[in-house]
Amino acid sequence: MVEGPPSPVGVVPVTSREQDAVRILLLLDNAGEPVDVAERTLPGLDTAVCVVRSTVRLQKLDFWLRNPDYLADELLNDYEVSLEQPLLDIAASILDSEEPEVRRYPMLRHKFGAWENIDNALAVLRGAGLAARKRRGTVERVRQSDYYLLEKGREVAREIVAAEPVFGYYVSRVRLVVQLADGLGGTQLKRRQYLQREYAETPLREHISSVAPRARARLATLRAATHDKASGSGSDRQEGADEGV
Incomplete structure (x- = not known):
């Protein structure tokens, strides 16, 4: 599952069933919420x-995991609101690297947003006794x-990361994704992702386009503003000292 160089222009990178299975396994391990005691009395649980x-929440979390450019741009959104420097630093670490190209696996846009068929990946996990799916409703x-x-x-997920540290990338990125999704349900996540123009304007059943160029330009603007602010503060302090304030 080690990524190679960016795909040639016009070629959409795809994942294998095994890649999807490992990614979903690590996503479940690091993004899941505690199970109710009553649920553990159900068959197989x-x-x-x-x-x-919900499938919606799983797909929306997976979208940010598969698209580091969108993840970084959302971090910039949060930075503009909170002005917390770590958010800018993390976004910069993504956008200053080839991660948006090397780690990006586009998803198709469907009626309810980004979606990819994960049944094959789930079949691998369920067949190995690693995960389970329960449906609510009627036939x-x-x-x-x-x-x-x-x-x-959980045991296998931890063993994979311990044996192959490269998979630690997904653990760290899932944690960022979970922070972005904190307190939001699947429908709310869908609404947030639809605020991205490129996402919303992608035609149905086509791959959602990258925001990396725009996010990098935005990062440069925010960096410049931060630098100007810092320089201005320094000038103000110096002027105050010159005037004996």
């Missing part, structure tokens, strides 16, 4: 350790699907 509730109409990580899945 006696060893469940955490859950990501005719499924209202919601929840995705559970099982104890064995």
Whole structure:
């Protein structure tokens, strides 16, 4: 699952079933919420350790994981609101590197936003006893699907990262994604992602285009403003000292 050089222009990079399975496994392990005691009495969930509730939420979290350019741009959004320097620094570490090109795996835009078929990846995890999916509703109409990580899945996820430190990248990025999604449900995440013009204007069933060029230009503007502010503060202090203030 080690990424190679950026794909040639016009070629959309794709992932294998095994790549998707590992990414979803690490996503469940680091983004899941605690399982209710009552849920563990349900068939197949006696060893469940955490859950990501709803396909919408899983797909929206996976979108930011698969698209570092969008993740970085959202960090810039949060920085402009809070002015917390770590947010700018993390966004810069992504945009100053080739991560938006090397680590980007575009998703198709469907009626309800970014979506990719993860059934094959889930089949791998479920077949190995690492994860489980439970559907709510009726046979005719499924209202919601929840995705559970099982104890064995957590063990395997930790073993993968320990044996292959390169997968630690996904652990760190999932943590950023979870911070962005803090307190937001799947529908709210969808609304936030639709605020991105490139995302919203992508035609249905086409791959959502990158925002890396715009995000990098935006980063340069924010850096310049931060530098000017810092320089201005220094000048003000010097003027005050010259005037004996």
